[in-house]
Amino acid sequence: MRESIIRLEGATKRFPLPEGGTITALDAIDLDVARNEFLTLLGPSGCGKTTLLHVISGFVQLDQGKILIDGDDMGTTPPHKRPVNTVFQNYALFPHMSVGDNVGYSLDIAHVGKAERVKRVGEALDLVGLGGYAARMPRQLSGGQQQRVALARAIIARPKLLLLDEPLSALDRNLRQAMQIELKNLQAELGISFIFVTHDQEEALTMSNRVAVLNGGVIQQIDTPRNTYNYPANAFVASFVGASNLFDGEVRRDGDKIVITTPENDTVEAVLRDERSLNGGGKLTAMLRPEQFSLSGTGGADNCAEIDVTVDQIVFIGSTYELLGKTAGGRQINALLSASHQTRIGEIEQSGKARLSYDPAAVHLIPADDAGAAQ
Amino acid sequence: MSALTLRARQRLQLAGLLGPVTVFLGIFFLTPLVIMLIYSFLAPGLYGGVVWEFYPHNFGRILGFADPAFEYFDPVYFQIFLNSLRIALTTVVITLLVCYPAAFQIARLPERWKTFCLFLITLPFFASLIVRLFIWVLILKQTGFINQTLMSLGLISEPLDLIYTEGAILLGLVYIFIPFMFLPVYASVEKIDWTLVRASQDLGANGIQTFWRVILPLTLPGILGGSILVFIPSLGNFVVPAVLGGAKVLMLGNLIEQQFLAARNWPFGAALAMLVMAAVLVLLFLYVRFESKSGDDAPLLN
Amino acid sequence: MSWLRKLGDTSLTTYTVLFFAFIYLPIAIIVIYSFNSDPVNMMRWSGFTFDWYKQIFGFSNASSEAALYIESTEQLLAAIRNSLTVAAFTTTIATVIGTATALAIYRYNFFGKRFYRTLMFAPMLMPDIVLGIALLIFFVGVGMPLGIGSIIIGHCTFLISYVFIVVSARLAGMDRTLENASADLGANEWTTFRRVVLPQVMPGVIGGALLAFIISMDDLVITYFISGVGTQTLPLFIFGMLRRGIKPEVNAIAVMMLLFSFTVAALGLYFRSRRR
Numbered sequence: 015m016r017e018s019i020i021r022l023e024g025a026t027k028r029f030p031l032p033e034g035g036t037i038t039a040l041d042a043i044d045l046d047v048a049r050n051e052f053l054t055l056l057g058p059s060g061c062g063k064t065t066l067l068h069v070i071s072g073f074v075q076l077d078q079g080k081i082l083i084d085g086d087d088m089g090t091t092p093p094h095k096r097p098v099n100t101v102f103q104n105y106a107l108f109p110h111m112s113v114g115d116n117v118g119y120s121l122d123i124a125h126v127g128k129a130e131r132v133k134r135v136g137e138a139l140d141l142v143g144l145g146g147y148a149a150r151m152p153r154q155l156s157g158g159q160q161q162r163v164a165l166a167r168a169i170i171a172r173p174k175l176l177l178l179d180e181p182l183s184a185l186d187r188n189l190r191q192a193m194q195i196e197l198k199n200l201q202a203e204l205g206i207s208f209i210f211v212t213h214d215q216e217e218a219l220t221m222s223n224r225v226a227v228l229n230g231g232v233i234q235q236i237d238t239p240r241n242t243y244n245y246p247a248n249a250f251v252a253s254f255v256g257a258s259n260l261f262d263g264e265v266r267r268d269g270d271k272i273v274i275t276t277p278e279n280d281t282v283e284a285v286l287r288d289e290r291s292l293n294g295g296g297k298l299t300a301m302l303r304p305e306q307f308s309l310s311g312t313g314g315a316d317n318c319a320e321i322d323v324t325v326d327q328i329v330f331i332g333s334t335y336e337l338l339g340k341t342a343g344g345r346q347i348n349a350l351l352s353a354s355h356q357t358r359i360g361e362i363e364q365s366g367k368a369r370l371s372y373d374p375a376a377v378h379l380i381p382a383d384d385a386g387a388a389q
Numbered sequence: 390m391s392a393l394t395l396r397a398r399q400r401l402q403l404a405g406l407l408g409p410v411t412v413f414l415g416i417f418f419l420t421p422l423v424i425m426l427i428y429s430f431l432a433p434g435l436y437g438g439v440v441w442e443f444y445p446h447n448f449g450r451i452l453g454f455a456d457p458a459f460e461y462f463d464p465v466y467f468q469i470f471l472n473s474l475r476i477a478l479t480t481v482v483i484t485l486l487v488c489y490p491a492a493f494q495i496a497r498l499p500e501r502w503k504t505f506c507l508f509l510i511t512l513p514f515f516a517s518l519i520v521r522l523f524i525w526v527l528i529l530k531q532t533g534f535i536n537q538t539l540m541s542l543g544l545i546s547e548p549l550d551l552i553y554t555e556g557a558i559l560l561g562l563v564y565i566f567i568p569f570m571f572l573p574v575y576a577s578v579e580k581i582d583w584t585l586v587r588a589s590q591d592l593g594a595n596g597i598q599t600f601w602r603v604i605l606p607l608t609l610p611g612i613l614g615g616s617i618l619v620f621i622p623s624l625g626n627f628v629v630p631a632v633l634g635g636a637k638v639l640m641l642g643n644l645i646e647q648q649f650l651a652a653r654n655w656p657f658g659a660a661l662a663m664l665v666m667a668a669v670l671v672l673l674f675l676y677v678r679f680e681s682k683s684g685d686d687a688p689l690l691n
Numbered sequence: 692m693s694w695l696r697k698l699g700d701t702s703l704t705t706y707t708v709l710f711f712a713f714i715y716l717p718i719a720i721i722v723i724y725s726f727n728s729d730p731v732n733m734m735r736w737s738g739f740t741f742d743w744y745k746q747i748f749g750f751s752n753a754s755s756e757a758a759l760y761i762e763s764t765e766q767l768l769a770a771i772r773n774s775l776t777v778a779a780f781t782t783t784i785a786t787v788i789g790t791a792t793a794l795a796i797y798r799y800n801f802f803g804k805r806f807y808r809t810l811m812f813a814p815m816l817m818p819d820i821v822l823g824i825a826l827l828i829f830f831v832g833v834g835m836p837l838g839i840g841s842i843i844i845g846h847c848t849f850l851i852s853y854v855f856i857v858v859s860a861r862l863a864g865m866d867r868t869l870e871n872a873s874a875d876l877g878a879n880e881w882t883t884f885r886r887v888v889l890p891q892v893m894p895g896v897i898g899g900a901l902l903a904f905i906i907s908m909d910d911l912v913i914t915y916f917i918s919g920v921g922t923q924t925l926p927l928f929i930f931g932m933l934r935r936g937i938k939p940e941v942n943a944i945a946v947m948m949l950l951f952s953f954t955v956a957a958l959g960l961y962f963r964s965r966r967r
Contacts, residue, residue: 399799402799403795403799403801405791406791406792406794406795406799407791407792407795407807409787409788409791409792410788410789410791410792410807410811410851413788413847413848413851414810414814414848414851417826417829417844417845417847417848418813418814418822418848420829421822421825421826421828421829422825424825424828424829424832425821425824425825425828425829428828487710487713488710490703490706490707491706491707491710493703494703494704494706494707495707506707506711508957508960509711509714509715510714511956511960512953512956512957513714513718514956515905515952515953515955515956516718516948516949516952516953516956517908517909517925517926517929517945517948517949517952518909518911518926519909519911519926519929519930519933520929520945520948520949521717521718522933523721523929523933523937523941523945524717524718524720524721524945525717526933526937527720527721527724527733527734527937527942528717528720528734530734532732532734532735533734534720534724534734537732537734537735564713564714564717567714621816621818622818622819624818625818625819625820625821626820627820627912628911628912628930631930631934632930632933632934642820645820645824646820649824649827649916655828658824659824659828662820662821662824662825665818665820665821666817666818666821669816669817669818673816
């Protein structure tokens with residue numbers, strides 16, 4: 015039995031708009047985070063992820079629903095009494111305090127004795143690789159170092175849950191990747207549950223045990239990174255997490271395969287695994303990831319399906335070529351092609367036409383009603 | 390055009406721009422200050438004027454080594470000095486307490502209201518100082534607004550002694566110097582990064598702890614800047630005590646005025662003025678040290 | 692929790708209303724009572740009248756003959772004339788010198804720049820009584836007669852600083868690459884200054900001049916020490932009346948002065964907000 019550290023039940027929050035009316039930031043959210051889990055909240059800006067974070071930390075009160083932290087109903091418990099700490103987006107380090115005072119702040123508030131405090135501050139700083147920085151002022155540190163101080167400050171009191179509000183967004187790419195790995199390791203070492211907010215899908219897939227994709231105040235899908243990527247629950251998740259080619263249309267059976275025909279008369283073949291997904295009145299959306307395409311005649315499975323495209327542009331991106339084109343019906347196609355077929359790619363660039371093949375068994379099918387609603 | 394003539398031309402331009410200010414402030418600002426410093430060490434003439442000899446007893450009369458040829462040391466001058474210090478400090482504290490909560494409220498308002506409130510606070514600064522003090526005379530005097538109102542309401546039968554008290558002086562000083570305190574304090578309140586306040590609460594501090602440990606230190610530069618701007622003109626003020634204090638409460642400013650226009654003991658007056666200036670310089674020195682230590686922009690100098 | 696916050700909000704709002712009441716209620720009271728007809732006790736309401744306003748403009752009428760308290764309209768007019776003369780000269784001199792200094796410090800690097808910066812702040816931070824008596828000693832010492840001339844010089848010593856600071860603030864907010872762009876487009880130094888720098892600095896110069904004018908019109912302490920016996924400015928005139936005892940006419944004069952400075956300040960602030 016998984017032990018739940020935080021549980022939201024039907025959490026709903028509306029904000030009044032200045033011009034009147036309200037906006038629903040959280041719409042009956044149910045969420046359950048296990049002890050020692052790394053959960054990522056992923057979504058575009060304005061999707062409600064920051065509100066959700068504020069609800070958990072206590073800065074925003076719910077209109078409806080419940081929030082339980084380690085079994086205790088938080089109700090109207092103010093932020094300073096919740097066993098939750100936050101790493102803020104802009105770090106929010108107190109500029110008038112030294113690094114050591116920043117990190118030791120919560121211990122000082124809790125009247126932990128000086129000797130004990132100094133010892134634990136040292137440990138926390140060692141943990142984030144900043145041993146010996148206690149006497150510095152925050153403004154003397156680089157962005158990455160400030161980030162680590164914020165982290166040390168948030169974990170020193172051993173909260174039951176750590177909230178991270180897009181903490182890596184201000185760092186440059188290399189540092190961000192290094193910090194992703196460090197955060198993951200730190201989480202494993204501390205055994206604290208992390209809720210990590212980001213709008214960067216790559217970050218979400220790299221770090222988490224589970225990813226919750228949020229849009230319009232609703233959790234669209236909550237699953238492991240792999241499942242979220244390979245089997246998106248709806249068209250929104252499919253297009254937000256990774257690049258995708260979507261074909262929505264009528265479904266027709268053809269032996270053990272099915273064929274989806276879009277309104278523009280493009281066809282995509284797929285293998286039907288689940289009869290229930292046909293319940294939506296014979297309509298489905300087929301999803302193909304760009305890397306699922308290959309050039310016809312360059313190997314691959316025997317039972318490949320094919321699609322003809324006119325090529326708009328081929329972009330060299332190192333290990334692969336990205337092909338941007340259109341189907342006969344005019345639908346945009348995005349395909350990643352192996353760089354090992356240099357000569358073929360040259361031909362395609364000349365002719366402006368290409369035949370792409372894909373494995374029908376790998377095509378993921380999304381029920382049509384969801385796809386229509388989220389698009 | 391060679392580089393040399395370009396440089397020469399620049400020098401000429403610089404001299405043209407800086408020349409007037411150098412001459413003007415050199416003659417009419419720095420020279421008078423030096424002369425005043427010299428005067429403060431000269432002996433007073435018997436019927437006004439000065440005697441050109443070194444005479445440290447002007448300061449001695451205040452600080453405890455009076456000229457034995459004329460008088461015993463009388464602590465009255467030092468008491469006036471302390472009294473002025475106390476009144477100036479009290480003014481600083483009251484203006485701060487008055488302005489601080491208002492700054493928070495106004496900083497929270499929507500942009501349009503904010504601009505309007507700031508306009509309302511700045512406006513009195515441009516109004517005549519003597520008129521603003523005159524208003525309080527009319528309100529506080531024996532037959533003034535407050536006494537008339539209270540008597541017609543039957544709350545008092547005898548007029549209260551409101552004017553010509555230390556309280557009246559404090560009221561006048563506070564009324565005049567509110568904008569001086571408000572604007573720097575407001576500038577630092579508006580600059581507060583409220584995520585820091587949230588971070589503090591998130592880390593377990595309640596409202597009061599957050600105020601003392603985060604909000605107050607963050608607004609300290611504004612508080613200190615405003616305090617200096619209020620303290621300096623309060624310490625040597627002579628208009629407010631003259632108008633609202635009558636002859637009853639004497640501040641350094643009135644004492645200096647007396648030395649120049651009534652007693653005609655200019656060296657002693659100059660010494661008193663040097664004392665005021667010394668107090669101000671010490672304060673400014675401390676402020677600049679704080680500012681360079683904190684590394685923040687000092688709102689006073691911006 | 693939420694009712695507590697509401698209570699806090701309400702009391703803070705109430706407090707702020709009181710704060711503004713403290714600033715403006717006295718002003719409202721004096722405006723109202725400047726129309727009070729009681730000639731003996733200005734603060735005991737006995738009827739509405741325009742008499743005091745008529746008197747300060749020299750139209751004394753029959754009903755208030757008993758209350759001809761004002762020394763003479765001539766004295767008041769002379770004081771106003773003096774104040775305007777001083778303010779006009781001071782504003783011109785202080786604006787020219789202050790702007791030149793600000794430009795020098797903005798455009799050039801030179802030895803002693805720090806000294807000049809400090810020098811420009813010093814007169815502002817100097818307690819005015821110290822500056823006043825220092826100037827008095829100086830003028831008497833060099834034998835310069837006290838009067839309009841000495842007052843103008845005295846005002847300039849500290850108003851140069853005010854202009855300098857306002858213009859410097861404007862210059863600091865200026866985009867220096869614009870000058871480079873102008874030079875790049877073929878303009879020589881003088882053209883660049885005239886067509887690019889000057890138009891941008893102008894609001895600062897006007898603002899500084901306006902400030903200098905208002906402060907010069909209002910200065911009391913320094914003027915008090917260096918005006919000599921024969922010359923009175925408007926603030927000195929009122930100060931004198933306050934010391935001798937208040938007459939109802941002062942009320943009307945005070946209201947007129949408030950109206951004047953509020954109008955000038957409001958116009959200045961309005962134009963500044965428009966220009967942004």
